[in-house]
Amino acid sequence: MKRSASIFNKEINYNVLVFFIAVYFGLVLNIPLWRTFYEILSKIEVVNTGFVISLPIFIIAALNIIFQIFAWPYLGRVFFSVLTLISAITAYASYQYGIIFDYGMMENIFETNTGEALSYFSLSGVITVFFIGVIPCFIVLFIKTKKQSFVKDFVIYKLISIIVSIIVIVLIAMFFYKDYASVGRNNKYLNRVINPSYVYTGIKYLDRNYFTKPIAYQKIGTDAKLVQTATSNGKPTLFVFVLGETARSQNYQANGYSRPTNQYTQPYNMISFKNVTSCGTATAVSVPCMFSAMNRSNYNKAIAYNQDTFIDILHRAGISMLWKENDGGDKGAGDRVREITLKHGTENPLCDGESCIDMALLDNFDQQVAEMKGNKFITLHIMGSHGPTYYKRYPKDHTFFKPDCQRADIENCTTEQIINSYDNTILYTDYMISQLIQKLQSYSDKYNTALFYISDHGESLGEDGLYLHGTPYSLAPEYQTTVPMMMWFSKSFTQDRGLNLTCLENIANNAKRGDYSQDNVFSSMLGIMDVKTSVYKPQQDIFRQCRTN
Incomplete structure (x- = not known):
């Protein structure tokens, strides 16, 4: 002293x-x-x-x-x-x-x-x-x-x-x-x-x-309307968009990974694009960019937050919208539609007071679907694989890869433990998606159903001394900028849209890095939901060349 x-x-x-x-x-x-x-x-x-x-x-x-x-x-x-x-x-x-x-x-x-x-x-x-x-x-x-x-x-x-x-x-x-x-x-x-x-x-x-004066809000796609007011089979559409978090394509079994991280969705023959690039390396960039009409090359955050997203345009065309949030905010993408944010209280067995595992997003799902009218589009923003507390993203009975890292200071875990924990998060997301597909299948008599999943950005797990994400894009490794993009369609949905799944699967299997990115999401969602508008870019619609109507 x-x-x-x-x-x-x-x-x-x-x-x-x-x-x-x-x-x-x-x-x-x-x-x-x-x-x-x-x-x-x-x-x-x-x-x-x-x-x-x-x-x-x-x-x-x-x-x-x-x-x-x-x-x-x-x-x-x-x-x-x-x-x-x-x-x-x-x-x-x-x-x-x-x-x-x-x-x-x-x-x-x-x-x-x-x-x-x-x-x-x-x-x-x-x-x-x-x-x-x-x-x-x-x-x-x-x-x-x-x-x-x-x-x-x-x-x-x-x-x-x-x-x-x-x-x-x-x-x-x-x-x-x-x-x-x-x-x-x-x-x-x-x-x-x-x-x-x-x-x-x-x-x-x-x-x-x-401190900078905000720009005036700009509406785009004001001419948006449904191509056809009724589907060929008379059933409305129920489309679920799953917005992932921190999932990297390299750890997906569907994309060639050696571990069974997609064992739950494998029976549903989901179509997987493995070389999709992200708009950013963090949620704050990738999400508003992905939902906007801008590409990564001309993305501007101020404009993105003050301009209609494809969510707004679909809503304007008469589609009923719902955003369910489990990842800390929609980054402006769902501000103008009905939004439900999960409460983290311990009264829900799927929550621990600080966060909820993603299966909680399916709570009251049937009731929420029933409350919506006409064609329906639901966005589920999941926690996915957000680190460093990977072990909090899946329940203990879903610890498939062992030993995992049961701590936040992942630098004190072995590389094997970190990868096991991360792969458990990917597998649990896969489980959640499989449960969602089963639910959509149960609606086959009422709706033409479909599911689209894409992550916001990837993650580094120690390669070249890097962990987590957020590295400047010009320096970021492909682990942080390559994201999974997977989709599932019911038979009635493909028939109504004239969508050839064999064609789409061939495109996915032969796509090279750079062919597809989050730039494609905006027009692809407008196209697959049959919304006609002047801001739609047909060359960026991944479904267009595989549709007969």
Whole structure:
């Protein structure tokens, strides 16, 4: 206690304290950056030793310049203590899961519900953040600084510190500019790995979403109408759209995976597209993009949230709509239709107070279908395979692959356990879909039924040191950007739509990566529901070439 007390009794020059904070950030809170540099430099045949030595010096000097600019009496301590704590959390997440805190990750963070966010916390994470974040925070807040005259000492020392740092950077540039330019050009994401670069992307997100004047809402497809008011057999349509979460195509038995992760739906001969690409690597991007009229190449979040989706257009054409939510929000896609969000209370045996397993979405399904009129379109937004708490996505009696990882800090599980837990989530989604198909089959005398399933994005399970999802799209591995897309149609539905399933299956089996993506969803849903509108793009309708009417 005496030793720790003596630390707080010592007086230090305020600007020197700021420099030490820059050193701490550069050497400790940027360990993920140094690991990234190690991975990059290990692939280069000849590496300049002086360049390697200069890297931490360059980062510390650059951070010192920025920190000195923001370091002023009274508010400075609070600012740096908060910055240190948040940076400790981001450093842990970056090191353990390979997360890069770019704009897309900021969307994911700000738009994640509380229960989902809490699932990322683990004991090892809390302990790590305590030592590298909380303790340094207290030091910054309570260490004594020398009394200085504002101009003579404080401002002069600040200017000296900044000038010296600038000189250091200039000298490094003079000797190693070629090395920095080469590594920088070939690895443009590096600036987003530096801690705390998330401050810039966070401010950018807040500005766009809370301080920028929202654009006016735009209705599209106002000419939408059903091609035929009555089906050929007189039965209305009941179409179920299952919106998946964090399922990657590579772990689907239907797509060539060696494990029986689709054993429940196998008897129903679902048609599976295995090379479908996602619009983003996080729900906050993929869902609004997928439901909008935009493609990934021209996607704009502000427009997506203020423009009709295919859900709105189907509704306008006279189709009865229902959205059932179990994954923290529809991201604007179902805002204007009837929506039911599952309550997580423990009175439901399928819920634990924080979340529900996806079979809970089938509760009261019959009654809800009966309450709808005419042709019906139901969207089920499932929790699917959302991590890192994979084990919470399936009940214990559905633990098929063992041993699984029964904890949130998946970095402390073996690779085998993580994959087993993840595959259990895929298998449970498959079980839920099989139960849904059975239910749709029971409606065969009343409806022409169909089911369409697609995930929002994929997941990394430790490949190349990456876990979870949200990696910038340009850097993301195919595990995060390749999603399953599966569909089932009743006999009466295919007959009414003139849909040739053999043709559709041939297309699915022969499709290559890039042939189909979430860009196809918008027009495919309009087309298969027989809605005619000027915003429909026939070339993006995956069903069109296999229909005879």
